[in-house]
Amino acid sequence: MVAPPDNDVLRAHGLHHTHGATVALTDVSLDVREGEIFAVSGPRGSGKTTLLKCLSGQLVPTQGEIWFNGSPVHTLSSPSRERLRLDRFGWIDTEPHLVPELSAWENAALPLLLRGAGHRAAKHTAIEWLERLDVGMCARRRPGRLDQSQRQRVAIARALVTTPQVLFADEPTAPLHSADGTQVLRTLTTAARSHHITVVLATYDPKVAALADRTIALLDGRRSGAVPETAGASDEESRAACSLSV
Amino acid sequence: MLALRLARGTHPLVLLRRLLVTAAAAGTGFLVLAALGHAAAHPATAGDSLARLLWCTAPLAATAQLAVSMARTDPAARLQRGMAAAGLGPFRLTLLAATSTALFCALGVLLSLVVFLALRGDLGTAASGTATGSRAIDSGLLGAGHPLPWIGALMLISVIPLTAAVATAFSLRPRTEAGAVDTDTPSTTEAPSGLPWGVALAAAGLAIEAYTSPAAGAAGELLPLSGRLIGSPPGILAGWALAAIGLVLAGPGLVYLSGQLLCAGRPGALRLLSGRVLQEESHRLGRPLGVLCAVASGVYAAGVLHQAAPSRPLGPFTAIGAAVVLACVTVSALSSALESRAARARSTATLRRLGASAFVLHRATALRATALVLVLGPLTWTVAEMATLPLVH
Structure with a gap:
């Protein structure tokens, strides 16, 4: 067992995962550096979602190791993995799965409330994030009365409200119209850059993958050749230049 | 036939839930038959028999409610997508649910009829011997010895599966706006009135x-x-x-x-x-x-x-x-x-x-x-x- 290098926030080694009889991941290794936007690209069914779920501790890989901040995730018990998700990780789904009973701001504030934050502070932070993501005006509405892009923004606010260390986004723009998708993605990446949040982004869209600092490609559950770092994108200065004040 | 085939393939636990409906229908059927037996035994006090029959509406309503709630939570109803792919639309699915409800209720009602006849001693000597031996009071209450109007009995007990089936069909009828269960129903925020x-x-x-x-x-x-x-x-x-x-x-x-x-x-x-x-x-x-x-x-x-x-x-x-x-x-x-x-x-x-x-x-x-x-x-x-x-x- 090799101790992971210090600047890797997430590191996976030799991941295998099977859903019943279906092989979803075969020998996938990767490392995610702190503060970068890391894209996992591949067509549908290539194992992107399974990989993200393994990395975020929602699934335990059948084989292989996952390290977060130098400590193992794959050996943690289920309650400690839940705790880790709540404290350190954010998750954005393909579909904005909001709790339909709660209003937009309550949805966004939910992770804070679950962590035990006070009602007033949680509300204040949640509404701040909703305003940054241009959905401040519908903070009091229920998800049923929002359109899809508004709901996805609320879901993003919910993922960002705790300023997690790593944000997992599983095809966050797939259900949106292209203009909405571009804007949502831009707000997501700028927010991540300005708050120094590491993002692991699954996508089938090469245009989305182009926004990332590094990309790996998956095909049929295997890495199909690593794409080298996008020229200049990992450069600290250009990163600062494209970060808006979100 | 499809209702039968689906019933045959269901999980034992689901079948057990359906059998609760059968048991309720059997209890209600027995009460209805007992009222009829009372009427056959005491033709003079028709008002009393009618009152007994009217009291049977309470278990009947409860049975119908149970059948509806069981049909609503039936896992088969959740297979809608697969059924829709097989060409079974929401209307036919409702009919299917109503049919299977009627099927299980009819089973219960037939069971109650058999028990009722056995307790009255109409099912041959062996059955009547044990029945009258153990439940002598019952056979008296059930109007034993008086001929039962067969058509009336069958009509009365067929009311139970019919009511349950109609209630199920009405409750599960396809609505115009929300076709499937899994669509996001708009959240109703207002308080019930x-x-x-x-x-x-x-x-x-x-x-x-x-x-x-x-x-x-x-x-x-x-x-x-x-x-x-x-x-x-x-x-x-x-x-x-x-x-x-x-x-x-x-x-x-x-x-x-x-x-x-x-x-x-x-x-x-x-x-x-x-x-x-x-x-x-x-x-x-x-x-x-x-x-x-x-x-x-x-x-x-x-x-x-x-x-x-x-x-x-x-x-x-x-x-x-x-x-x-x-x-x-x-x-x-x-x-x-x-x-x-x-x-x-x-x-x-x-x-x-x-x-x-x-x-x-x-x-x-x-x-x-x-x-x-x-x-x-x-x-x-x-x-x-x-x-x-x-x-x-």
Whole structure:
């Protein structure tokens, strides 16, 4: 067992995962550096979602190791993995799965409330994030009365409200119209850059993958050749230049 | 045929749930047949027999409610997508659900017919020998020795599967806007409107009862059980019925109110989740819980009256009827809770993905249950006490 290098926030080694009889991941290794936007690209069914779920501790890989901040995730018990998700990780789904009973701001504030934050502070932070993501005006509405892009923004606010260390986004723009998708993605990446949040982004869209600092490609559950770092994108200065004040 | 084939392939546990409907239908069928047997044995007191038959509407309604709630939570209904791919639209699916309900009820009713005939001693000497030996009272009560009008008996018991099937079809009828179960139904944020009506009806019922109840000391003649129906004045029965309908109507509003109380002030995650869910689910949970409260208050009131006048023993038919009604409404309330859990499966998964622990979710459920008990329990008790007050004092 090799101790992971210090600047890797997430590191996976030799991941295998099977859903019943279906092989979803075969020998996938990767490392995610702190503060970068890391894209996992591949067509549908290539194992992107399974990989993200393994990395975020929602699934335990059948084989292989996952390290977060130098400590193992794959050996943690289920309650400690839940705790880790709540404290350190954010998750954005393909579909904005909001709790339909709660209003937009309550949805966004939910992770804070679950962590035990006070009602007033949680509300204040949640509404701040909703305003940054241009959905401040519908903070009091229920998800049923929002359109899809508004709901996805609320879901993003919910993922960002705790300023997690790593944000997992599983095809966050797939259900949106292209203009909405571009804007949502831009707000997501700028927010991540300005708050120094590491993002692991699954996508089938090469245009989305182009926004990332590094990309790996998956095909049929295997890495199909690593794409080298996008020229200049990992450069600290250009990163600062494209970060808006979100 | 498809209904039969589906029934044959279902999971044993699901089949067990369906068999509850069969058991309820069997109990109701037996009561109906017993009323018929009474009529055959005592042609002179037709009014009494009619009253017995009318009392069978309570178990009949409870059976129909149980059948509907079982059909709503039937996993087969959740296979809609696969069925739609196979060319079975929402209309035919409704028919399928109604048919399988009728099938299971018919099974129960036939069972009750066999038991009834065996107890009467109509099924040959061996059966009658054991039956009359062990249940001599029953065979007398069932009108043994008097010929049974066959057409009438079959028509009467066929009412049970028909009612259940029609109720199922009506409850599951395809709605124009929401075709499938899994579409995001727009969340209904407004409070249910039945609460004022329910309170008004319950109050009116209790008032009518208090107004028409005769002087003290007559409680022994009042107990409206099927044995002495003729003696119980219609005013009191109408009052009880109105109060029960009021409780049923007020159910959703009361559940909503409990939810509102739970998340009043500045709630944390736990109170927020449990309260809002209760408000949202009040439409689904409220009716069966209201029915449960109404039946519970009725049973409580009957128990108090029975204690006030213990001279009258509890007849077997009253016991069967009460058991059927109680079991049906309890199971319906439980199954509506299951239905709401299934409907909320997606948001539960969302919460788990956020990192909410199972412990938090269990505590939220426990909090919801406690709030419901705290709001509905005292209310049921109050209604029951007020219903018995003019009769025992």
